[in-house]
Amino acid sequence: MERLKTKVCGITFNNPVITASGPSGNGEELNKLIDISKLGGFTSKTITLNSKIGNPPPRIINVDGGMLNSIGLQNDGYIEFKKNTVPFLESLNTNIIASLGGYDSQEFEIMIKELNSTKIKAFELNLSCPNVSKGGAVISQNPNLVYEVVKNAKKISKKPIFVKFGIENVDELVENTVAAGADGVTLINCIKGMKIDINTGKTILKRKIGGLSGPAIKPIALATVYKIKNKYPDLSIIGMGGIMNFEDALEFMMAGASLVGIGTGVMIDHEIPVNIIKNLNNFLLKKNKKLDEIFSSAQEV
Amino acid sequence: MERLKTKVCGITFNNPVITASGPSGNGEELNKLIDISKLGGFTSKTITLNSKIGNPPPRIINVDGGMLNSIGLQNDGYIEFKKNTVPFLESLNTNIIASLGGYDSQEFEIMIKELNSTKIKAFELNLSCPNVSKGGAVISQNPNLVYEVVKNAKKISKKPIFVKFGIENVDELVENTVAAGADGVTLINCIKGMKIDINTGKTILKRKIGGLSGPAIKPIALATVYKIKNKYPDLSIIGMGGIMNFEDALEFMMAGASLVGIGTGVMIDHEIPVNIIKNLNNFLLKKNKKLDEIFSSAQEV
Amino acid sequence: MEGKIILKKISKEYCILKVKLTEDMNILPGQFVMLSHPLKKELSKPFSVMDFEDGVLTFFVKIVGKFSKLLSELKENDILNIKGPLGVPYINKIDKNLKYVLVGGGCGAVSLIYFKKIYPNLVENELYGFKNSSIRKIFEHKSLFIDEESGNPLDKLDTILKEKNGIIFCGSKGMQKALLNKYPNKKIYMSLEENMGCGEGMCKGCPVMTTNGVKMVCKDGPLFDSKEVLEWKD
Amino acid sequence: MEGKIILKKISKEYCILKVKLTEDMNILPGQFVMLSHPLKKELSKPFSVMDFEDGVLTFFVKIVGKFSKLLSELKENDILNIKGPLGVPYINKIDKNLKYVLVGGGCGAVSLIYFKKIYPNLVENELYGFKNSSIRKIFEHKSLFIDEESGNPLDKLDTILKEKNGIIFCGSKGMQKALLNKYPNKKIYMSLEENMGCGEGMCKGCPVMTTNGVKMVCKDGPLFDSKEVLEWKD
Numbered sequence A, B: 001m002e003r004l005k006t007k008v009c010g011i012t013f014n015n016p017v018i019t020a021s022g023p024s025g026n027g028e029e030l031n032k033l034i035d036i037s038k039l040g041g042f043t044s045k046t047i048t049l050n051s052k053i054g055n056p057p058p059r060i061i062n063v064d065g066g067m068l069n070s071i072g073l074q075n076d077g078y079i080e081f082k083k084n085t086v087p088f089l090e091s092l093n094t095n096i097i098a099s100l101g102g103y104d105s106q107e108f109e110i111m112i113k114e115l116n117s118t119k120i121k122a123f124e125l126n127l128s129c130p131n132v133s134k135g136g137a138v139i140s141q142n143p144n145l146v147y148e149v150v151k152n153a154k155k156i157s158k159k160p161i162f163v164k165f166g167i168e169n170v171d172e173l174v175e176n177t178v179a180a181g182a183d184g185v186t187l188i189n190c191i192k193g194m195k196i197d198i199n200t201g202k203t204i205l206k207r208k209i210g211g212l213s214g215p216a217i218k219p220i221a222l223a224t225v226y227k228i229k230n231k232y233p234d235l236s237i238i239g240m241g242g243i244m245n246f247e248d249a250l251e252f253m254m255a256g257a258s259l260v261g262i263g264t265g266v267m268i269d270h271e272i273p274v275n276i277i278k279n280l281n282n283f284l285l286k287k288n289k290k291l292d293e294i295f296s297s298a299q300e301v
Numbered sequence C, D: 001m002e003g004k005i006i007l008k009k010i011s012k013e014y015c016i017l018k019v020k021l022t023e024d025m026n027i028l029p030g031q032f033v034m035l036s037h038p039l040k041k042e043l044s045k046p047f048s049v050m051d052f053e054d055g056v057l058t059f060f061v062k063i064v065g066k067f068s069k070l071l072s073e074l075k076e077n078d079i080l081n082i083k084g085p086l087g088v089p090y091i092n093k094i095d096k097n098l099k100y101v102l103v104g105g106g107c108g109a110v111s112l113i114y115f116k117k118i119y120p121n122l123v124e125n126e127l128y129g130f131k132n133s134s135i136r137k138i139f140e141h142k143s144l145f146i147d148e149e150s151g152n153p154l155d156k157l158d159t160i161l162k163e164k165n166g167i168i169f170c171g172s173k174g175m176q177k178a179l180l181n182k183y184p185n186k187k188i189y190m191s192l193e194e195n196m197g198c199g200e201g202m203c204k205g206c207p208v209m210t211t212n213g214v215k216m217v218c219k220d221g222p223l224f225d226s227k228e229v230l231e232w233k234d
């Protein structure tokens, strides 16, 4: 599948299909079900400085065209991650992107310093998780802090820095991110959503608001990727939001994404990423096209 | 159905179910299919100062869990509206809300002055249509202008003023709207979305970006209504976004809406609003509850 | 209203459904109905009728996307939700003093076949083009024209079209363009297709630019005089 | 993997599906599978198996919402997408030196019935409570207990439970609470239900707070020792 090879921020990807941070965990379970090395890359679940037990159940609700989640960044903290998980991730024959979440620039600095020496290929700063009261969400509400965090991360990191946003205030946040020298952005994180139990009259999620993902958000995610790529043609974008099949993946690449991330899709069916890769290859073959002819095609007039 | 009666901004509604502006047009066609007088109210399609031919086809695309539209506020202008449509609307035995769109405060002023003398019950200022390059969208990108438009409209109008927003920058816009003395807000308008034709590599809509509506946006709309009601407990909210059945309508009322609007639902099946009214009544009857016990129930701790 | 599928035929590209209605309907050639998703969470979609008799509607569906695939997977005895009749009957739009050659491409043939059945005296001849012969597996008609076997249907049209005839056309945009180019002076009526929302004229979702301004395909059409239809100009 | 529905029984509240698998599977009592939406656009949902023999899985589905309704509307010969087996077999979690009374509420009975079949020697007795007798239309079992007819199943349990028995329970949260209150000193294993995303331990969607920290119902359960499970604390 030579024709799916692509280079992003200096990293060669065997194909543009990677996992989105979260739904696939840290890959231990997934790798028993599919061969992760066949993917272009694997993004690990967001880690934080200290461990987090996450939010109380229920954490998952199905809604039309997607799902709401309120996981709350459950993770063991970056030290355990480095000790217990990084060796496994390093053993995978694909590009590992580590997702980091934090409350301030200092926290990101500590984690990046610790992980700089690993075989992780890039960092993704998750500044947009809708499911933690403090944490990334706080940073993204403060565009200046975003600038500071990214600027500092760039200074310290030995690897490319991607920054992940949702749709809230995305224009201004990306502007600051680009100004701070980020290598790319990841768009989009879940969108804030709610569901109410009509029998109790209360929200189903204990934290009331959760994150919407899946096909429902695909048109919104596409418009966001398109808009940002339109403004910053040279910025690398990892596009995601409701990708379930190769047609969806193509749409994101045509809108302006250099890589596509699969989140909810892996939960629905762990074969989805592998199927997308296979079908993307077939599509290009049939149309006799190169990936480069696909990328950003919708941007042209 | 006495138990569905409710009073909003001094206007008595036989039930809280109204049409959202747009999908039902100006009611002439719909009234041949259902008896509009059975609804709590009818919101007419957004009119503008001058007529608009709207956007080129295709104007409608189906996507998972909803649809994208790019109608572009096709309308005959406020003068024709007053002459040809208002008499019909006045003949309906329900509350008419007239939706107005414009480029500046002056335009809204002209339309409101002209319609002040009609039996229209309230005005809804559509400051958030995603499908016109100039127009309402321009106003909502400028929070100060929103304040000015609403302030002036309140001064001139003899009827309550609702202001309609999408999700972009909604916190700040509602803040200004409330400060300017609006009677209520309508949440939410369509969300910007896109679809790309993988065979041509181009967007399907000529204007590239359209408005997403339907069940896909329901969780997002609910979270928005909840959030705004939480901040302004006394503000009247017309809630909408993906309401297809009485359960959906209940969720919006529980989140904080005083009235619920049906848009896409009327297009899918014109019986939906009438069915919702019937089923709401049955639900309250069965639970032996009043509407007041439903409203904003999810806000309580 | 509801209808029950009483017969289904399917090929790779097409399916034919016969649907027995539970209520009365009076639907004329050129009119269409909107078929709804069972859960009523996504848009209903427009389909013409190929026949209507004894309360049974016949649909001829090209399998192109999500909804038509869903339709094609239904089984006999399944229930369909149906909204209609919608649109203006062809008969109200055409010059009744002419005799017509009916030209259909793919499932554009649908409404024309029903037209011929109800108004045989207005029809001079028929020509229904399909890409390949697999259609014969589920549908046979004396006027079937298989491109693969016989070339360009418009060449064939030349041989059957008489001086005095008008044309009623329903088919692809490409074929439509070729037809208009070939017969610039003929009376041609064309049944237009546009993505639809409501099908009832409310939502302004299905515009066509005409000499009389923007019209809605669902409410003012689907049939239009070719002279009436303009390119879209902003 | 795929399975074909070869038998379906349905009542107002429940349906039973027998599904013939196209590939090999080895599934033990207590394990479950995720059944997927045909279009794979919404979450798959977890279901226990009531029986597995000759490549045929038996499901017992309570019709409560969108997905279970969709399942109940499937017909014989329809194809289901199946992911599994998932979860830890009960046998790996329990003390094999005890004999158990199996207590099920509603479709909680499902996994227990299969358990009894495979490990008859570990079972002292069974008690499967259902609200009303309509269940008998599609499902008959000697240990059915119909609340409507016979009152509280826990009273009945008192009469069959012996000193030395443990309990394996699967049912509603209410019944679970009552059971734990009634027998604070018994060895009770409970099969937990939690909304699931992946079913595979990846997404962290199905947590349960335990004496050993947060565990996932799908990967570490669904069976837990009642002493191990704690109230959620932030």
Ligand SMILES: Cc1cc2nc3c(=O)[nH]c(=O)nc-3n(C[C@H](O)[C@H](O)[C@H](O)COP(=O)(O)OP(=O)(O)OC[C@H]3O[C@@H](n4cnc5c(N)ncnc54)[C@H](O)[C@@H]3O)c2cc1C
Pocket: A062, A195, A196, A197, A198, A199, B247, B251, D032, D045, D046, D047, D048, D049, D060, D061, D062, D063, D064, D065, D066, D067, D068, D069, D107, D110, D192, D193, D194, D195, D196, D222
């Ligand atoms: C390990 C495991 C094994 C299981 N085994 C079985 C089994 O063998 N058989 C079985 O039947 N089930 C089993 N379940 C449960 C089964 O997975 C769920 O019943 C199923 O997921 C329900 O899906 P649904 O889409 O039908 O319902 P959902 O749509 O998820 O709805 C669930 C409930 O919420 C209600 N609801 C929806 N929206 C609202 C609203 N706005 N307000 C109030 N209420 C609302 C619905 O009416 C319904 O009661 C098992 C679960 C687990 C975890």
Ligand SMILES: Cc1cc2nc3c(=O)[nH]c(=O)nc-3n(C[C@H](O)[C@H](O)[C@H](O)COP(=O)(O)OP(=O)(O)OC[C@H]3O[C@@H](n4cnc5c(N)ncnc54)[C@H](O)[C@@H]3O)c2cc1C
Pocket: A247, A251, B062, B195, B196, B197, B198, B199, C032, C045, C046, C047, C048, C049, C060, C061, C062, C063, C064, C065, C066, C067, C068, C069, C107, C110, C192, C193, C194, C195, C196, C222
């Ligand atoms: C008045 C009228 C009468 C009609 N009568 C008939 C009739 O009798 N029989 C009939 O078969 N049809 C008829 N149609 C057309 C019919 O309504 C459409 O074919 C139907 O709506 C298609 O719905 P769908 O969900 O199956 O396809 P859609 O999902 O809407 O897809 C349409 C096309 O777009 C493609 N597509 C989807 N996503 C993408 C993407 N990202 N990139 C590129 N391509 C994509 C699909 O593959 C497909 O080719 C009629 C239409 C009108 C207006």
Ligand SMILES: Cc1cc2nc3c(=O)[nH]c(=O)nc-3n(C[C@H](O)[C@H](O)[C@H](O)COP(=O)(O)O)c2cc1C
Pocket: A020, A021, A022, A023, A045, A046, A069, A071, A073, A099, A126, A129, A164, A188, A189, A190, A212, A213, A214, A215, A217, A240, A241, A242, A243, A261, A262, A263, A264, A265, D197, D203, D205
């Ligand atoms: C269960 C779940 C957990 C998630 N956890 C994370 C996370 O830890 N870090 C992160 O950046 N995004 C997280 N996300 C967001 C996804 O990475 C992705 O941005 C979003 O879900 C949209 O893509 P999708 O529709 O393909 O899921 C999570 C999403 C889901 C559904």
Ligand SMILES: Cc1cc2nc3c(=O)[nH]c(=O)nc-3n(C[C@H](O)[C@H](O)[C@H](O)COP(=O)(O)O)c2cc1C
Pocket: B020, B021, B022, B023, B045, B046, B069, B071, B073, B099, B126, B129, B164, B188, B189, B190, B212, B213, B214, B215, B217, B240, B241, B242, B243, B261, B262, B263, B264, B265, C197, C203, C205
């Ligand atoms: C076809 C279409 C046309 C619309 N036209 C208007 C309009 O003219 N003015 C307006 O304020 N909103 C318009 N809207 C937005 C709806 O009023 C509503 O806010 C939105 O669609 C969300 O609700 P829904 O999911 O019930 O459709 C339109 C929506 C659709 C789908």
Ligand code: FES
Pocket: C195, C196, C197, C198, C199, C200, C201, C202, C203, C204, C205, C206, C216, C217, C218, C219
């Ligand atoms: S489809 Fe709504 S106006 Fe034609």
Ligand code: FES
Pocket: D195, D196, D197, D198, D199, D200, D201, D202, D203, D204, D205, D206, D216, D217, D218, D219
């Ligand atoms: S459902 Fe994903 S971890 Fe259990």
